[in-house]
């Protein structure tokens with residue numbers, strides 16, 4: 001049986017406008033924080049990750065500012081894993097993610113690679129979301145949650161990306177095991193009764209053709 005290899009992963013950044021999606025993607029790709037971005041269109045960033053055998057292509061989709069239910073659904077179908085990002089200085093941006101999560105569940109089911117990320121932890125005095133609220137959402141979404149500052153350091157972004165890549169890989173392996181089991185079940189020897197019925201049918205056909 002040919003074994004499929006894990007060669008690439010598609011991650012989607014989803015969240016309200018201004019939460020730091022572009023800053024997150026740019027930080028991951030360049031290791032730098034660039035204060036202002038003049039674009040709000042969606043864009044795919046690509047990075048090659050070396051592995052002991054070869055490399056994995058990682059695509060990150062920055063979904064831009066104008067998300068609708070239709071675009072979220074389209075992006076969900078495209079992706080393998082989802083980073084739901086909000087700003088710790090904007091409670092509405094956290095609440096908005098419930099809508100996004102509902103669409104992901106509708107498209108991919110309950111159990112898919114997912115993380116919840118609160119950004120802008122450096123803006124301490126402007127903070128609107130407390131620990132309890134972010135924990136509640138992490139539990140509700142049933143996924144790991146992070147609090148990071150894209151502006152201050154690359155560390156948080158790297159941890160989030162490691163987590164989502166791990167989940168995507170686990171998902172890939174689980175799907176592979178399921179399809180292998182289905183293939184094995186398809187090739188399973190037939191029951192004794194089935195073989196006897198088949199042999200009996202053959203004999204009847206032979207004796208029938210012998211008659212003519």
Ligand SMILES: Nc1nc2c(ncn2[C@@H]2O[C@H](COP(=O)(O)OP(=O)(O)OP(=O)(O)O)[C@@H](O)[C@H]2O)c(=O)[nH]1
Pocket residue numbers: 015016017018019020021022023024034035036037039040041064065066119120121122123148149150151152
């Ligand atoms: N203080 C602080 N500002 C941040 C941080 N991350 C992003 N920003 C700022 O927040 C603003 C919005 O960041 P973007 O990356 O453009 O946010 P976005 O989610 O891509 O926004 P849209 O393109 O409108 O969807 C910019 O001015 C960033 O400099 C952070 O960790 N701390």
